[in-house]
Amino acid sequence: MGFGGPHAAFFAVTQKLQRKMPGRLVGVSKDRLGNQALRLALQTREQHIKREKATSNICTAQALLANIVANYAVYHGVDGLRNISRKVFGSTSILAGEILANSKHEILNKTWFDTLSVKLSGETSDSFLEKAVSQFGINIFKVDESTVQLSLDETVTKEDLSALVELFTGEKKEINTDDLPEFPEEWTRKDSILTNPVFNKYHSETAMLRYLYSLQQKDISLATSMIPLGSCTMKLNATTEMIPITWPEFANLHPFAPRDQAQGYLELITELEQDLAEITGFAKTTLMPNSGAQGEYTGLSVIRQYLEHKGETSRNIVLIPVSAHGTNPASAAMAGLKVVPVKCLSNGNLDLADLKVKVEKHAENLAAIMITYPSTYGLFEPTIRTAVELVHTAGGQVYMDGANMNAQVGLTSPGDLGADVCHLNLHKTFAIPHGGGGPGVGPICVAEHLKDFLPKHPVAETTNASIETAINPVSAAPFGSASVLPISYAYIKMLGGNNFPYASVMAILNANYMITVLMNSLLT
Numbered sequence: 001m002g003f004g005g006p007h008a009a010f011f012a013v014t015q016k017l018q019r020k021m022p023g024r025l026v027g028v029s030k031d032r033l034g035n036q037a038l039r040l041a042l043q044t045r046e047q048h049i050k051r052e053k054a055t056s057n058i059c060t061a062q063a064l065l066a067n068i069v070a071n072y073a074v075y076h077g078v079d080g081l082r083n084i085s086r087k088v089f090g091s092t093s094i095l096a097g098e099i100l101a102n103s104k105h106e107i108l109n110k111t112w113f114d115t116l117s118v119k120l121s122g123e124t125s126d127s128f129l130e131k132a133v134s135q136f137g138i139n140i141f142k143v144d145e146s147t148v149q150l151s152l153d154e155t156v157t158k159e160d161l162s163a164l165v166e167l168f169t170g171e172k173k174e175i176n177t178d179d180l181p182e183f184p185e186e187w188t189r190k191d192s193i194l195t196n197p198v199f200n201k202y203h204s205e206t207a208m209l210r211y212l213y214s215l216q217q218k219d220i221s222l223a224t225s226m227i228p229l230g231s232c233t234m235k236l237n238a239t240t241e242m243i244p245i246t247w248p249e250f251a252n253l254h255p256f257a258p259r260d261q262a263q264g265y266l267e268l269i270t271e272l273e274q275d276l277a278e279i280t281g282f283a284k285t286t287l288m289p290n291s292g293a294q295g296e297y298t299g300l301s302v303i304r305q306y307l308e309h310k311g312e313t314s315r316n317i318v319l320i321p322v323s324a325h326g327t328n329p330a331s332a333a334m335a336g337l338k339v340v341p342v343k344c345l346s347n348g349n350l351d352l353a354d355l356k357v358k359v360e361k362h363a364e365n366l367a368a369i370m371i372t373y374p375s376t377y378g379l380f381e382p383t384i385r386t387a388v389e390l391v392h393t394a395g396g397q398v399y400m401d402g403a404n405m406n407a408q409v410g411l412t413s414p415g416d417l418g419a420d421v422c423h424l425n426l427h428k429t430f431a432i433p434h435g436g437g438g439p440g441v442g443p444i445c446v447a448e449h450l451k452d453f454l455p456k457h458p459v460a461e462t463t464n465a466s467i468e469t470a471i472n473p474v475s476a477a478p479f480g481s482a483s484v485l486p487i488s489y490a491y492i493k494m495l496g497g498n499n500f501p502y503a504s505v506m507a508i509l510n511a512n513y514m515i516t517v518l519m520n521s522l523l524t
């Protein structure tokens with residue numbers, strides 16, 4: 001549960017719609033020699049080609065978690081999964097039967113698999129929840145003043161079930177789980193599923209371990225090599241940073257757990273939010289977005305809400321240099337903005353003359369510029385301050401894509417440069433491993449005038465829960481992928497403020513060394 005994330009979700013479509021799906025689609029094909037081969041049929045990078053016409057802005061997703069889920073199915077196989085389902089349905093049915101037979105409470109859902117919605121009789125939800133925690137150590141979800149809800153899974157033991165029965169009926173009772181109610185015949189799937197041999201091979205722990213290890217050996221990782229990505233620099237994922245996310249205190253907390261049970265998380269989150277605000281030179285941070293691109297969407301939504309609040313509803317144009325990462329135009333389109341591209345010079349720098357023309361032409365409707373610094377070519381735009389000033393003078397906001405923050409940390413900051421909002425990629429600059437494409441964390445930091453527009457959450461308390469102007473949540477979890485935050489927290493605390501400039505200077509020095517060596521080898 002990880003206090004809300006990271007988490008993977010899936011959707012499936014009919015064949016007719018599959019080309020419209022966002023993300024990666026792997027197809028089975030044949031290689032040159034006629035062997036079976038897997039091929040990326042559709043991939044996320046489409047946004048670099050289609051720009052604002054892409055079907056999604058997703059770049060970093062939940063690849064690691066998708067693999068965990070897939071391997072859960074590999075390990076258990078069809079029979080194992082069916083047994084898990086039977087156990088879940090059976091336990092839920094026993095509890096439902098006890099509630100119906102031995103209490104005055106009403107179960108609102110007439111059918112169930114794992115979830116019961118219970119209308120309480122003779123007590124309020126609050127007193128019921130209090131009793132559940134203090135007497136049984138169980139958290140239950142409050143739907144409203146007289147309705148509570150709970151879901152059971154395969155980890156629910158006989159003792160847990162007895163405790164739940166006692167909680168709902170007031171009766172201490174030995175529950176027999178050997179003879180579970182049968183899963184209804186009419187709901188049972190008859191066709192064969194998971195027919196790929198992989199789901200029928202690795203059902204012992206050793207077999208599973210060997211299978212995973214053989215897959216792992218096919219990949220390049222920090223254990224074998226550096227990770228040669230482009231402008232978005234990947235940091236070392238130190239063991240000391242990684243171990244804490246396996247601690248049950250971080251791994252097993254529900255995102256809506258009562259706040260007095262989450263003091264450690266909340267302290268870590270508050271400190272991290274403050275550290276990131278300080279690093280970016282801004283007033284406030286939200287950790288809700290799960291990736292850089294989701295941060296872009298959030299930042300642009302915050303800008304839209306701010307402009308709307310000021311009564312400037314006609315401002316709907318966002319300027320984006322052609323050198324920008326593909327997620328920028330895709331996110332702008334998702335946030336309901338119109339993209340106007342700005343040219344770049346032959347050396348990759350922003351074409352200031354073209355920017356002037358575009359700003360003047362769209363001054364009335366200008367919402368923002370999205371600018372990457374250093375640019376996607378790895379260059380510090382020499383005209384950055386002029387560009388910021390031009391956009392501000394026309395009444396637009398400056399969104400800084402902070403994916404390349406690696407070159408700024410401790411030396412300069414988006415705030416110093418005059419920007420209004422930026423996102424960070426904690427899975428690039430702040431040591432979270434990229435997990436073959438995710439999970440990620442894409443917090444946004446904003447200047448003072450935008451802080452009351454950061455997202456709120458309807459159920460869980462966040463740092464700006466009660467602010468009326470706040471935008472709607474961009475993630476179902478109040479703090480996004482909370483359980484990987486200890487990695488960035490540890491990275492920041494272990495490096496310490498004084499060493500940040502050193503890390504950035506070393507990165508810049510290394511890049512300049514490389515370019516000098518390459519240039520010299522071209523010349524000779």
Ligand SMILES: *Cc1c(COP(=O)(O)O)cnc(C)c1O
Pocket residue numbers: 058059060231232290291292293294325327328372376401403404425440442
């Ligand atoms: C990585 C990156 C993004 C997108 O971040 P995700 O976390 O992959 O969504 C945006 N802009 C730039 C410049 C990047 O390098």
